[in-house]
Amino acid sequence: MTLSLATDSLASRGFAVAKGLIDPDACRALAALWPEKAAFRKHIVMQRHGYGQGEYQYFTYPLPTAVERLRQALYPELARVANLWNEQLGRERRFPPTLERWLQECHKAGQTRPTPLLLKYGAGDYNCLHRDLYGEMVFPLQATVLLSEPGRDFDGGEFMLVEQRPRQQSVGEVVSLKQGDAVLFAVNEFPARGTRGWHRRAMRHGVSRLHRGERFTLGLIFHDAA
Numbered sequence: 730m731t732l733s734l735a736t737d738s739l740a741s742r743g744f745a746v747a748k749g750l751i752d753p754d755a756c757r758a759l760a761a762l763w764p765e766k767a768a769f770r771k772h773i774v775m776q777r778h779g780y781g782q783g784e785y786q787y788f789t790y791p792l793p794t795a796v797e798r799l800r801q802a803l804y805p806e807l808a809r810v811a812n813l814w815n816e817q818l819g820r821e822r823r824f825p826p827t828l829e830r831w832l833q834e835c836h837k838a839g840q841t842r843p844t845p846l847l848l849k850y851g852a853g854d855y856n857c858l859h860r861d862l863y864g865e866m867v868f869p870l871q872a873t874v875l876l877s878e879p880g881r882d883f884d885g886g887e888f889m890l891v892e893q894r895p896r897q898q899s900v901g902e903v904v905s906l907k908q909g910d911a912v913l914f915a916v917n918e919f920p921a922r923g924t925r926g927w928h929r930r931a932m933r934h935g936v937s938r939l940h941r942g943e944r945f946t947l948g949l950i951f952h953d954a955a
Contacts, residue, residue, distance in 0.1 A: 735747040735913055736806045736807065736809065736810050736913065739807075739810055739870070739913050739914070740810045740813055740814070743890075743892065743914065743915045743919035743921075743930065743932055744890055744902070744904065744912060744913060744914035744915065744932075745912070745913050745914075746904060746906065746910055746911070746912050746913075747872075747910065747911045747912075747913060748907070748909075748910050749907075749909050749910065750799075750874060750909060750910060750911040751795075751799070751874060751909045751911075752909060753878070753908055753909060755795060755909075756874075756875075756876040756877070756908050756909050756945075757876070758795065759793075759795060759796070759847070759874075759876050759945070759947055760847075760876045760877065760945035762793060762847060763786070763847060763849060763945070767789075768788060768789065768793060769786040769787060769788055769789055769847075770787050770788070770789035770842065770843065771786065771787045772784065772785075772786045773785050773786070773787075775854075775856065779857070780856065780857055780859065781854070781855045781856040781857040781935070781936075782850075782853060782854040782855055783848065783849060783850040783851070783854035783855070783856060783936075784848070784849045785846050785847065785848040785849065785948070786846060786847050787842070787843060787844060787845070787846045788843055788845045788846065788847070789843060790843050792843060792845060796845050796947070796949075799874075799947075799949065800828060800845060800949050800951065801828050803872055803913075803949065803951075804827070804828040804831070804951055805826055805827070805828075807868075807870045807872075807913065807951065808824040808825070808826060808831070808868075810870060811824050811868060811869050811870055812824055814869060814919055814920050815869075817920040817927040818920050818927055818929060819927075824868065828951065831868065831951065831952075832953060834866060835864075835866045835952050835953045836953065838864065838865060838866045838955075839864070839955055840863065840864040840865075840866050840952060840953040840954055840955045841953055841954075841955075842863075842953055842954040842955070843953055843954075844861070844863055844948075844950040844952065844953055844954050845947070845948060845949050845950060846947075846948045846950075847945065847946075847947060847948075848945065848946045848947075848948060849943065849944070849945055850883070850886055850936065850939045850943065850944040850945075850946075851939065851942075851943055851944075852939055852940065852941055852942065853938060853939060854886075854936075854938070854939050854944075855886075855935070855936055855937060855938040855939065856935045856936035857935055858889070858891055858933040858934065858935040859933060859934065859935060860916060860917050860932075860933055860934075861916055861948075861950050862916070862917060863950070863952060863953070863954035863955060864952070864953075864954060864955035866952050866953075867916060867917065867952050868916070868950070868951035868952045869915060869916050869917060869918070869919070870913060870914070870915060870916060870951070871913075871914065871916050871948070871949060871950045871951065872911045872912065872913050872914075872948075872949040873888065873911065873912050873914075873934075873946055873947070873948050873949070874909070874910070874911040874946060874947040874949070875888075875906040875907065875908055875909070875910055875911075875944075875946055876908065876909075876945040876946055876947055877908060877942075877943065877944045877945050877946075878907070878908040879906070879907065879908070882942050882943060882944065883939055883940075883941060883942030883943055883944040884939070884940040884941040884942060885937060885938055885939045885940035885941065886936055886937060886938070886939040886940075886944045887903045887904070887905065887936070887937045888903070888904040888906055888912055888934070888936060889901065889902070889903055889904070889934065889935050889936065889937055890902040890904060890914060890932060890933070890934050891932070891933050891934075891935075892930055892931070892932055893930065893931040893932070893933070894921075894930055903937075914932065914934060915932040916932075916950070917931065917932065918930060918931045918932060919932060
């Protein structure tokens, strides 16, 4: 699936998979950054905060070249979807066409800390359902790239989405990914058409428990943190 096709699906469903976004060698190179402490600004152990079990590290600026290029490449298409969503929901904000201009707005609002992150899960680890909100300035879409190979490097550990529908029960979705695939999804909410027009549907995401092995993922969030 090309990115343009993925974003068409994203606009209508709140998530989509971009298959083979990066190649296996690039996946392994990104996962190998884990012990490079100088590349990161903060290390989080999930169980200490009630987030689940596992670890993640936020990259520091300047981002690794591969991470920066991927973030820059994804942003314009995602901004197109984000602006469509805001139009459908009757919101005035429009996101600029380049990531550089959007981050300038974040920094003026006091959100200056980078949010791309590398996540590491071992056997028994999981990530509770959550939203990645880091301040008032929020870009409504994000991406997660699977860096490990299911069935070889790990078993279990499926990416999960839960859509909360007004006055209805929530809908869960398990998103199957292969090494190098990216899932693009709503950070917080997305528009859905109902009998009375467009309305908001909330979205949360997480990772199911790993049964075996080790799983690395790259998280790309497009707003910086306060």
